[in-house]
Amino acid sequence: MGYTHWKGQVLNSSELHELYEGLKLNNVNKYDYVLTGYTRDASFLATVVDIVQELKQQNSSLVYVCDPVMGDKWNGEGSMYVPEELLPVYREKVVPVADIITPNQFEAELLSGKKIHSQEEALAVMDVLHSMGPDTVVITSSDLPSPRGSDYLIALGSQRIRRPDGSTVTERIRVEMHKVDAVFVGTGDLFAAMLLAWTHKHPNNLKVACEKTVSAMHHVLQRTIRCAKAQAGKGQKPSSAQLELRMVQSKRDIENPEIVVQATVL
Secondary structure (H helix, E strand, O other): OOOOOOOOOOOOHHHHHHHHHHHHHOOOOOOOEEEEOOOOOHHHHHHHHHHHHHHHHHOOOOEEEEOOOOEEEEOOEEEEOOOOOHHHHHHHHHHHHOOEEOOOHHHHHHHHOOOOOOHHHHHHHHHHHHHHOOOEEEEOOOOOOOOOOOOEEEEEEEEEEEOOOOOEEEEEEEEEEEOOOOOOOOHHHHHHHHHHHHHHHOOOOHHHHHHHHHHHHHHHHHHHHHHHHHHHOOOOOOOOOOOOOOOHHHHHHHHOOOOOOOEEEO
């Protein structure tokens, strides 16, 4: 999975707190969006929650997008690649303050405490996650079978929209994406960032936001695999370095993706 070695420092909770105090002192702590992803430290996560709550006091319409990175499934078996002590922090503190969450199937099962074996069970899990706080839940990948065959991956989304009279309506969608036979680093980060951008543009249309997000992802990954194979040479497997996402080269596809993936409203 990705690179064998990494070096450098990991920001800890006291350093994050200190950075935020600096932003406050300079009166630059007014944000519209906060996006968080991979972390291995429970106290760091708790500090993130404190900061998000304070930022929401500054701006009540701030949207917090959380990618609850905890683990994944390999060959049908799920395993966590962060310490298990993070799960209760996500469940009890992070998810309740999040507006949009982007778990994979395994992470959605961990957060809800329920297993997913069918689309109906996935929808029920998303309802549990809604009840914990977030109005938008996207299960970014699943091992549910696609009617289009084993080359396709199913993602599911659910958005709770609040009407002016106080009632809510829930829109649910399914997206089927063609699998790419390569291991990339950063696809989850890209998905969460793109979903943030497209839900900003289409706040009450999860179908369009997901179509644009997944289509942009498709263009970036296809360009990356083409370039990586060309660099590796005929018959050679591309290295992690050659499979770096071609983000800059995909600028136009990110800004205005041609829609190549259609979402189904359920």
